[in-house]
Amino acid sequence: MNVISSLFQDQKKNKGNLKGQIILFMFRFAQLANRHILIAVLLCIYLAFYHVFIEWFLGIELPRKTRAGKGLVIYHGQALVVNQGVVFGDDCILRNSTTIGHKILKDGTFxxxxxxxxxxxxxxxxxxxxxxxxxxxxxxxxxxxxxxxIPDNCTVVGNPARII
Incomplete structure (x- = not known):
């Protein structure tokens, strides 16, 4: 996935959503560090700033190692928690107070x-x-x-989620 092309598609999808544009611009820029250890070293100060600003000030956990397709949209990003192992496809929409990640199994593993x-x-x-x-x-x-x-082309609601 080309980080630069994803950046422009994210900006286009988040038109009129300044907070979402800022978050995704910073996220895609931080993802550049995933390409090579040398880039990560060069970006170490930026990565620290990204972590502090996005997580501590905006209340969003969106690790740079999360794999997200182009056109990601974040509405009202407050209290959004995404594990770094999550994989998103293209054109996904995330809203506030959402948690996406692993669970702890009975044997204590994830x-x-x-x-x-x-x-x-x-x-x-x-x-x-x-x-x-x-x-x-x-x-x-x-x-x-x-x-x-959840299969393709459906709507789910409830706890636990069920298809309607």
């Missing part, structure tokens, strides 16, 4: 992180945890708790 398809619209206060796969063109309603795979 599960794999969710893999989210293309054009997934994730509502506010959603939890997606564990080794789940979210299909393409899925809408996840506000407050849903997703703990099982």
């Amino acid at each position: 599960s794999a992180c969710p893999k989210i398809g293309n054009r997934v619209d994730i509502g506010a206060n959603v939890c997606i945890i564990g080794n789940v796969k979210i299909g393409n063109n899925v809408k996840i309603g506000a407050g849903a708790v997703v703990i099982k795979d």
